[in-house]
Amino acid sequence: MSQWVRAVAVDDIKEGGAKSFAYSDKRIALFRTARGVFATDNRCPHQGYALVRGDVRDGELTCAWHNWKFDLPTGGCRFGGENIRSYPVQVRDGQVYLDVADPPAEVIRPELFASLNAAMDDLDVGRLARDALRLQRIGTPLSDVVREGVRYAAPRAEYGWDHSLATLTDCLRMSQFFTESLRALPVIQGLSVAAEDQVRRPARQRPDPVDPVAGYGSVDAALLAYPELVDAERAEEAEALLRGLIAAGVPAPVLRHMLLTAVTDHFLAYGHSMIFVQKAFELLDGIGWQEADTVLSPLVPEMVLGTRYDKLPYMRRFLRAWQGAEPELTALAAGLPGAGVQAGGGFDQAGFRRALTDGSPEEAMTALAGALRAGTAVAALIDATGLAAAERLARFDIELDLDDTNECGWLDVTHTLTYLNALRWAWSADPSPEVLRGLFHAAWFVQWTGQFDDRDPGRDHGRPRPHQTEDAAQLHRAIIRRDPEAAVALVDGYTGPRAELERSLMQAAAEDHSTAPIMVAHVVKTARAAVDESRALGETPQSAAPIAAAARFLASPKRERFVYQSTLDAISTLRGVPRPDAEQVRP
Ligand code: FES
Incomplete structure (x- = not known):
């Protein structure tokens, strides 16, 4: 429906001149030309300068600041990256009237989604942000915006699932920590990572779905075949089967168990x-x-393409210890839901954590196997392993990340927390023997990454003294100014509502200024996992530890480009020097 409003008298605009006009939240530029009066947005989509200062020649408006050009009657962009809105104009009785009615949401929504896709193709973050906010403004749920990003990124992901999709997932969940327009901030962060990762890639070729009954005899047989196909690296057959199972309507929990079985086989x-x-x-x-x-x-x-770390030297000692106990553990886990549901009495959580953070591979393995044998609830072991993972982040040697002469860095240890958080999710959804194997992987992971602890005797390794405060925003500020000691001290000394602390961490993660998409992805992933882990621990004195761990990571200066390191690697490679085949990277 039209909404005509009087703007100005025609004579208020001199021939060939322009005038600005505001109506409600609209900022409009009026141009009087030999062909009549025209009205457009006054804000240039490029950097927001006033178009009313632009030049008009032959029906074309040129922004004065950086020369973007627009067709004056339609607002279509002729040079630059985005159209502007034009308003219908009528001149009656010497007065200029404008139709300021907004088009219905159902009309402009498809245009905005098309524009969002174009922005992702152009890696134009400014336009991404504007389109996402325009969509939000017309009542589009942010999940619909993320869905569009997923439809853009998933088919282009060259080697399958990657950080772009993971970041979109985390960012959608993170939006709950924000209010009003800023709810879109994490989503825009996710879209920008997805665009940067997949920009202008062609769609990956996918095999057609295979009917599971026709191809494997029954759905049950097909479900059993899937992990074997993954193990044998028969990617096409495995993907065709998965697509066929989805098309056949196999329920989500069944597919989830099948996938979790494949990922814990190794x-x-x-x-x-x-x-x-x-x-x-x-x-x-x-x-x-x-x-x-x-x-x-x-x-x-x-x-299928993922490295099987259990086949590398890294896990050898741990696996040797595991092999001895595995049959018993399999039987224990197979007795579910009886086993592992009730907490065993006398679980020494501190001793268990110490075995993981300071023990040998054998000690870590023995601690976990022993706790399970004693009937300790798996959930309690997941809690304890999560705290040990948080301790690993608290001890990480920050200098290591900045040293180009090694390949180790923050991301080697952040995965202990994010993996544990994934395992927690998996166990809560599917408490099966197959998922229980993942707990052994988690225990190994925490133990193995001890090699990245700060052990320099010349440095003070003590945890900073808690800085007592009720102001959660201080954590955000400490992270933004890259002060890991202050960030940890603030979390340790924080006495206000936990929700505020979570929000402060999430705000810092969503605003993260890292340049490499992979770093943004891990900042977001680690912050989200930390909040999940903290909540899972409930109202306990230790429950802020995952947040402190993530805060330390977020606040640390981080290496993001690896040109020098790659050059050093290339020199070694050309000399024919293989990397040491060791179980530990650092002694
Ligand atoms: S602000 Fe208009 S072209 Fe840059």
């Missing part, structure tokens, strides 16, 4: 495969199961 891709399964199902919770084929099928190449 310690896959430094834990990423488990993390990505968690994110994929969370994403589908957010954007709807109808996207299952789009979201789940890229899991297959990622898990």
